[in-house]
Amino acid sequence: MLFFSFFKTLVDQEVTVELKNDMEIKGVLKSVDQYLNLKLDNISCTNDVKYPHLNSVKNLFIRGSTVRYIHLNPNSVDCTLLQDASRRGPWFKPPSKGCPLAHTKLQCIIDRLNI
Amino acid sequence: MSAPNSRSISDGSSNAEDLYLEAYAFTTAAALVGSVDRKIFLLLRDGRNLFGVLRTFDQFANLVLQDTTERIYLDAEGSKSLEKPARFGETYRGVFMVRGENVVMMGAVDIDHEDEHLEVLQNIPFEAAEAELKAIQRERVQAEKQKTKSLLSRGLINDFTKSDLY
C-alpha cells in the first residue's frame, strides 16, 4: 500500500516506464491503482523507430505486471518523507483506539506523505 | 453505442470524464472508462498488436473489442530482427474478448493520425507476415531456451516464458 500511496504523490509528474520487453515509455502519470497499473498521458516512446504505431496513441494504460522499472525525476521524490513513511509503516504502529485498522493504515501513510 | 468519430464531442466531455475517474479513483476499471467506444490499440503478452473499438470491460480488465484488426510489423526483407519495421500485414478479426492477464498495454488511438506511420511501410499479405513472424519467434524461443539452460547451470534463473514475446 505504501508504494501505491507513493505513486499517488507522483500523479501529474513526468515519468519514464520501462517494461519487461525493454520498451521505454515517457509520459505524464495520470493515475495508478493498487496493482500499480498505470495510466500515462501524452506519451512518447524512447525507441519510436521500433514502435511507430504508438505515434498516434496519446494516452496509455499499462498493466502493472508488465512493468520492470519506473524512472522518476529525483526532484519529485521527497526522500525523508518516504523514509519516514516506510519506517513508520502501519505494521509498526498500533492502530489508535476507535479507528478501524484498514482506515488507520492508509490514513497514516497519507498523512505522512501529505497527499 | 456511438461510433468513435466525434472528436469534438468526446474532447468536450473529457472534464466530465475526469470527474468520473476521480469518483472511482484508483481502480483498474476506472482507468479504462475514458476509452470506451473509442478506437484503441492493444498489445498482448504474446506480442500481438490489435486495433479495434473498445466496447466493454470489467474489473479484471477483460476487454471486448469490436471490428478488430490484427497487425504484424516486420523489418525489411531478410532481416531477422524486429527493430525497425519496414513492412506490415494486417487482417480483420471481428469481435475479440481478451482476458485481462494477457494485456500489456492499451491506449486510445488518434484516428486522424493512426495511418500516418503506415504510409512509409510496405503492405504485405497477412499470411506471409504471420509465417515470417512465427519463424523469428521460434528462433527467439530457441535462443531463450539455450540462455535459460546456461543460466540454470550457473545457478541463475530468468523468468522467460514462451508466452512472453511482446
Place this chain on the structure above:
Amino acid sequence: MLPLYLLNSAKSQPILVELKNGETLNGLLTNCDSWMNLTLSEVIQTSPNAEVFTKIPEIYIRGSHIKYLRLPEQTMDYAKEQNMINMEQRNKNQNRRGGRPNNNSGNFNRRRNDNNRGGNYNNRRGNSSNYHQSHGAGDS
C-alpha cells in the same frame, strides 16, 4: 454490459478460443460461468504451431488458461437486444407491481406473474434452440 454477460449471450454460437499456450479451439459454446470456464461442443483443436488438428466432441476449458476469445459478429447486437428485452420486462413488472395496492391478493398475483415469466423464459429458450437447429439445417 460486462464481457461475461456478452459471453453468456453467445451461448450455442460458434466461437474461437485461444489458450495461453497458443492452442486454439473452435466450437459451439455450450456453457460458461463467471470464472470464464467454458464447455464447448463439436470442437476442432489446433496445436500451437498450427500443424495438428484434432476433432473433439466435447471439451471443458478452465478460464485461467484462456488468452482470448473470438465471438461471432452479431453477438454484440444480439446481447443488446436481449438486454433491452430484459429491461422492458423488468420495467413492466415493476410498473404493474407499483400500481397494485400492497395486500395479499397483490402478492399472490405477483407470484403468479413470476411463474409466468419463468414460463416465458423457457419458451424463449426453446424457440432459440429451434432457431439454431433450423439455422444449422439451412447451412448444411
